[in-house]
Amino acid sequence: MDTRVASKKLGLKERYAAMTRGLGWETSYQPMDKVFPYDKYEGIKIHDWDKWQDPFRLTMDAYWKYQGEKEKKLYAVIEAFAQNNGQLGVADARYVNALKLFIQGVTPLEYYAHRGFAHVGRQFTGEGARVAAQMQSIDELRHYQTETHAISHYNKYFNGMHHSNHWFDRVWYLSVPKSFFEDACTGGPFEFLTAVSFSFEYVLTNLLFVPFMSGAAHNGDMSTVTFGFSAQSDESRHMTLGIECIKFLLEQDPDNVPIVQRWIDKWFWRGYRLLTLVAMMQDYMLPKRVMSWKEAWEMYAEENGGALFKDLARYGIREPAGWKQACEGKDHISHQAWNTFYNYNAAAPFHTWIPSDEEMAWLSEKYPTTFDKYYRPRLEFFREQQQAGNRFYNKTLPMLCTTCQIPMLFTEEGDASKICYRDSDYKAYKYHFCSDHCKSIFDHEPEKYVQSWLPVHQIYQGHCFPDGTDPTAEGFDPLMAVLKYYEMEVGRDNFDFEGSEDQKNFAMWKGEAPAQGEQK
């Protein structure tokens, strides 16, 4: 029988060391480079992985305990929300379209992040980085699940949420978030961390989460707010990982600086383009508005981000190449994006609408130099046409940017009357871009982006019709065939909010519910 040894309780620090750094070893049967084939090829030089700092010092056992407790609270709220018919408490049924955008375009990214972090959590030779990435991988999977569960209650009552996973791989506008993450996941592990942990989570995440969560709070959606709270402590851990990993890379070797700078340039711009969807949600889709996109950009990007890049200057890092253009875009992109979805609302599984007079007055006030000049006239024209029974639906497919895959809707810096066109020639073909920065991302890695799955081109190649479709048959309607392939319910998931089933149902439910106070 073994001798019993009195177990000594480890302090937090020793415990962290034992449960993370203590879990790794130098391989002897196989060379380390063969076991970890991905952590050198990007050109990043790491001399001492032990310098990797994990300020949270979280170990797996503690992680499970904390997450389990948060989970219990969250599911209690979701349950109560369902039992109390919480969906009737939202400001206006238009609000639910922000949730549709979330479940369609954001939730699947959590799953991609889960996969991406699981991959890099396997590939680093440093144990500290491996464990941090593994925990984030589990966080992201949990976010994917909790978001799905929180929103599934709305799916019982509203259209546009029933096939979000199917749509993510097919619907034209969802190729924007999808291609963003596939680009990151197919980079090396250090590029992935710079892309997702630093450029997205650290620099831009407040612009994604705060608008959605405070939007939910202002619009009576307690279920989503609770999800937000439940994810918040994870997000702060993710942000810390983002800044720590950048500092670590920069401190390890001066040769890392230009590589990291290029990644920051690329991923800031890709993330910024992705956030166009959030900008639009914030300015147009919340019946009760929180702040404008422009205000959010100024607060979270210009102020916080400006300070961050000043801080990183001592490592030789400057602000991202597209910074100035992104700041200029704050007056425009939300309006340009909403117009795009208004145009193509036959093919998008959520509703759009013309803002009310009051809402347009808010937009004029928030965007004093641009809204009345460029954007109000087209909205008013659309409204007149709609009232005359001639609602505009654009049925011709748009030209897309090869890099960000967004329709070419962005205008020239300093001239909102002109679409910005850029192109590059690569091996016998021409490629088109929405901006200098999307062009330079392509020019740096053309072999990657010549593979872009551009939804418009895929439709024209005949890949987006249900099996057995004959496009040469008489009376073939390509748009209807594409919507069938998307598995969208035409007339329920798409078209204007005005006259939609969501609008009618919500009014009916609210009308039939006893007025507040009568219940007692």
Add this chain to the structure above:
Amino acid sequence: MSVVAIAPYEFTPRDVRENFPAPLLYIGWEDHLMFCAPFCLPLPPETPFGALSAAVLPGIYGYHPDFAKIDWAQAEWKKNGQPWTPDPAKSLAENGLVHKDAIRFRTPGLSGIKGSFS
């Protein structure tokens, strides 16, 4: 520059000409951004250029009140960003258009809904 990779990294572009029934042509109408982005259309190379204004563009831009006012003789064209004078009697191919070229036209005097470039 090229992709940094652990193995040879070379793929056939997804959008080569052979993958489409006809070459793609991108078309934009300047100062009319009510149409949120330029369009992408597969058009047979033998299509006469003049057929664009007569048969193709009315279907995609006809909703706009300015469209009926266009004087096509005055229209100013650009091809891939450069000023360009197409011959309406010749085909798209004879006008030098190939797969994935981008053309745009400006219609002087017409600047969108209430002059807002919409």
